[in-house]
Amino acid sequence: MKKSIVALATAATFTGVMAGTASAQEYEVNKGDTLWGISHNFDTTVDNLKNWNDLTSNIIYPEQRLTVKPEKHHTVKEDETLWGIALQNEVTVDQLMSWNKLTTDLIHPGDDIVIYPSEKSNKSEIKNDDKQAPAAPAKEESSSAQPSAPAPKEESKPAATASDSNVAKEITMKATGYTANCDGCSGTTATGLDLKANPDAKVISVDPSVIPLGSKVYVEGYGYATAADTGGAIKGNRIDIFFPSKDQAINWGVRTVKVKVLK
Numbered sequence: 001m002k003k004s005i006v007a008l009a010t011a012a013t014f015t016g017v018m019a020g021t022a023s024a025q026e027y028e029v030n031k032g033d034t035l036w037g038i039s040h041n042f043d044t045t046v047d048n049l050k051n052w053n054d055l056t057s058n059i060i061y062p063e064q065r066l067t068v069k070p071e072k073h074h075t076v077k078e079d080e081t082l083w084g085i086a087l088q089n090e091v092t093v094d095q096l097m098s099w100n101k102l103t104t105d106l107i108h109p110g111d112d113i114v115i116y117p118s119e120k121s122n123k124s125e126i127k128n129d130d131k132q133a134p135a136a137p138a139k140e141e142s143s144s145a146q147p148s149a150p151a152p153k154e155e156s157k158p159a160a161t162a163s164d165s166n167v168a169k170e171i172t173m174k175a176t177g178y179t180a181n182c183d184g185c186s187g188t189t190a191t192g193l194d195l196k197a198n199p200d201a202k203v204i205s206v207d208p209s210v211i212p213l214g215s216k217v218y219v220e221g222y223g224y225a226t227a228a229d230t231g232g233a234i235k236g237n238r239i240d241i242f243f244p245s246k247d248q249a250i251n252w253g254v255r256t257v258k259v260k261v262l263k
Helices: 004-011 035-041 046-052 082-088 093-099 123-131 246-252
Strands: 014-019 022-028 065-075 112-115 167-178 203-205 216-219 223-229 238-242 255-262
Touching: 035 046, 035 246, 046 065, 082 093, 082 112, 093 112, 167 246, 223 238
Parallel strands: 167 238, 203 223
Antiparallel strands: 014 022, 022 065, 065 112, 167 255, 203 238, 216 223, 216 255
C-alpha cells in the first residue's frame, strides 16, 4: 500500500551539528512534509520532534531545519557501570553496546559513551534490564585485579498468548504504526484488502522475505493480525501496524516487539 512516508526516504537532507558533548542530526523540511511522516521515517515520535525543536504545534515549513536524532556523549566516572548509565538514560545495555561497538559491558573511567536519546527503549525492556545484576563498576585498570564476570541475563518467559505449539517462529522486530486515512494513501493493501472499508481489520505491513504475505501472526501489544501489506520502508526485521485513526498510529510510536508467526 502506498504510504506518505515513502517519499521522505529520497528527499531527506542531513547536517551534523556539534555543541560541546552533544551533537545532532538535522533534517530540512520539504514541501508536503508532516511531523508525523518525518517521525516515522526517522523511527521516533511526533512528541520527541516537538520537544527537541521547541515546537508548540504540529505546523512546520519548507526549508525549516529539525533535529531528528540528538546524540550525547557521557564520560565514564569512577565506579560507574554500563548498566547504571543505561538505566539513567532510559536505554538498554544492549543498545549502549551496539552504539559503541562494545563486545563486553566492561568500561573504564574516562571512556566516552555515545547515547542516542531518540532510541529510548520501552518500559518492558527497562524492567528486564533491572532484573539483571549490574556488572562490575568502572575502576582504574590494575594488573592485580580482574573484572568480575557479568551476571547472566534472565530470560523472560513468553506471556500466555499464542500457544507455543502453534508458533512457527518468533522474531524480535521494530514496529511503527500507520493509517489508511492520509493524503496520498490508497487504503488498499498489497493483498487487495480495502482498509478504509474495513477499519477494524488487524493488519501489519511486512517484508515478505521475512514474513510471507497472508501469514497469521501475534504481535506483542497489538494482538492477532494478518500480514497483508508491504511498504517501501519496511525491510528486514521491521513491521508497520495498521490503526483505524492517525492518533492511534501516533500514540503507538516506535516500539521493539516480539512477533510470533503462527503455523
